Amino acid sequence: MNFTTRQVEIIEASKYLIGKKGIQNLTIKNLAKKMSFSEPAIYRHFKDKTEILKALLLFHREIIKSEIIKILDSEKPSLVKIQEIFKFKFKHIEKNPAFVMIIFSETSFQYCSVLSSIVSKIMEQRSKKIIDLLKEGQKNNEIRNDVEAEQLATIIMGGIRKTILSWKLEGFKSDLNLEGEKLWITIQKLIKK
Amino acid sequence: MNFTTRQVEIIEASKYLIGKKGIQNLTIKNLAKKMSFSEPAIYRHFKDKTEILKALLLFHREIIKSEIIKILDSEKPSLVKIQEIFKFKFKHIEKNPAFVMIIFSETSFQYCSVLSSIVSKIMEQRSKKIIDLLKEGQKNNEIRNDVEAEQLATIIMGGIRKTILSWKLEGFKSDLNLEGEKLWITIQKLIKK
DNA sequence: AAAAAGTTAGTAAACACTAACTATATTTGA
DNA sequence: TCAAATATAGTTAGTGTTTACTAACTTTTT
Incomplete structure (x- = not known):
């Protein structure tokens, strides 16, 4: 977890590339260009590409973790703590667009604007219908x-x-419909008059 | 939007491949193998790979749309309609795991179990902290x-x-922090005693 | 002197896709 | 009606590009 200055530079360059055009924009070629040195030079600092992504994730996990611990350790009501974590998350994402790209898959279509606009349109229509129903x-x-x-x-x-x-991250093991029902019970309690 | 039987077969095979190992498992080679014919034969039915994905998305959008319209057109209270859409979504996802892979980016790491397990661990830890705070x-x-x-x-x-x-799908145009604040106001109202 | 960090030149594999050919249905016209 | 013409759907063999990564050498720093 101790990175050299060059490694941190490479991590930052990776973040930049991903933030710009998504995960698939992170190639050794682009990374080398951004670092203004040759491709094989990358391999003097990281064993392979996976190690770079791993480092990127772990490096930032530490930053986020320490920030959250600071909030948790303060002497404030729980609701305020939750609010502060909430605020921190949004601020952090705005500063690090790379994580949006990593976290959201629609990125997979980023390279293809036709597909990503289809997905985005479908989502928008769904939202509209739910909003109308709620109103x-x-x-x-x-x-x-x-x-x-x-x-x-x-x-x-x-x-x-x-x-x-x-459900997906747990390997599709739990009963999705059951989880859905539990969620619905809570949502219903929260939203009904 | 009218597909030949062969086209539908290819769409189904694509769904199968994506559902198994994510978007990056959808290659012409794998598709041809699954269809038990040669790669160039695919191109007799679709101009290119993008057209296949486009067809996959549009084909299923229609199925979902018609189901949701059925729910919306019934004479039931809004809350019941929302509940029915809710249930339908979970049922549909369980039947079509390909869509989970398409919708969620963690799929991008699917090919690399090291990375996907890091992401999943980070998310789990975050959840745990929020749950503790809520309790x-x-x-x-x-x-x-x-x-x-x-x-x-x-x-x-x-x-x-x-x-x-x-925010991302709208092209990072809106003010994310403002959206975050609006969301927090609502969540606070819903959860506080 | 030697370790660290860079270079050029190149490899093998995976990828989407094409050219050119062949077998099989389907349509057409005397 | 039935053979010729044509359209459809498949084949083999291959292209060009992109990819991560390596071997072997050179420069720079310690």
């Missing part, structure tokens, strides 16, 4: 209206995505 | 305790991810 529900006094329908939709769709993602 | 808040009577902390964490982290993703 309807607010009108009919089924759903609380002290909160914006747009934000509720974000929470609902985000919750679904997060549940599916966890 | 603490529930104990201290800051946060409502008629809902499980795990589900609240899912909603919070999911909401964050969804907000960031929308």
Whole structure:
């Protein structure tokens, strides 16, 4: 976990490349160009490409971790701590667009604008439908209206995505439908009047 | 949008390949092998690889769309409609794992188990910290305790991810921090006692 | 003197895709 | 009606490009 200055430079260059055009923009060729030296020189500092990505992830995990520990160790109410973590996450992402590219797969289509615009359009249409439904529900006094329908939709769709993602990362082992039902029970309690 | 039987067969084979090992497993070579014919034969049915992915997305969008319209057109309360869309999404994903691979980027690392396990570990640790905080808040009577902390964490982290993703898909135009604040106001209202 | 960090030139593999040919249906016209 | 013409769907063999990575040599720093 101790990196040389050159290694940190390479990590930063990798971050730049990924942030610009996504994971598939991180090639040894591009990296060498960005570092203004030849391709084989990269291999004097990292065994292979995987090690670079590994370093990138671990290097930043440490930064984020220390920031979160600072928040957790303070003497504030839990809700305030959560809020501060919340704020930190958004600030960090804005400063490090590379992580958006790493975290979101639509990046896979980044190289192909036709496909990425299809995905983005589909998502937008889905959002719109959910928002309309929520507004309807607010009108009919089924759903609380002290909160914006747009934000509720974000929470609902985000919750679904997060549940599916966890299921995937755990190797598809848990019962997805059961997890979905548990999530729904909570969402229902939170949003209904 | 009218596909020949062979085209549908190729779409299904593509879905199978992506579902098994992610987007990067969809190569013409693998597709030809799965179809048990030669690589150039693929090009008799699709102009290029992008067209195959495009067809895959559009083909399934129609299926999902018609299902959602059925739900929307029924005479039920909005909350029930939302619940039904909710259930349908989870059922559909479970039946079509290819879409999980397409939708989530961690897929980008799928080929490299070292990296994907790092990402998954980082996410798990983050979840755990948020859940602990929420439980603490529930104990201290800051946060409502008629809902499980795990589900609240899912909603919070999911909401964050969804907000960031929308920001990305819109081309990083909106003010991310502002969106984050709006989301927080809603989440706070929903979870505090 | 030797270790560290760079160079040029190149390899092998994977990739999407093509040219040119062949077998098999389908359509057409006397 | 049935052979010739044509369209469809497959084949083998190969191209050019991009990829991560290496061998062997040189320069720079310690």
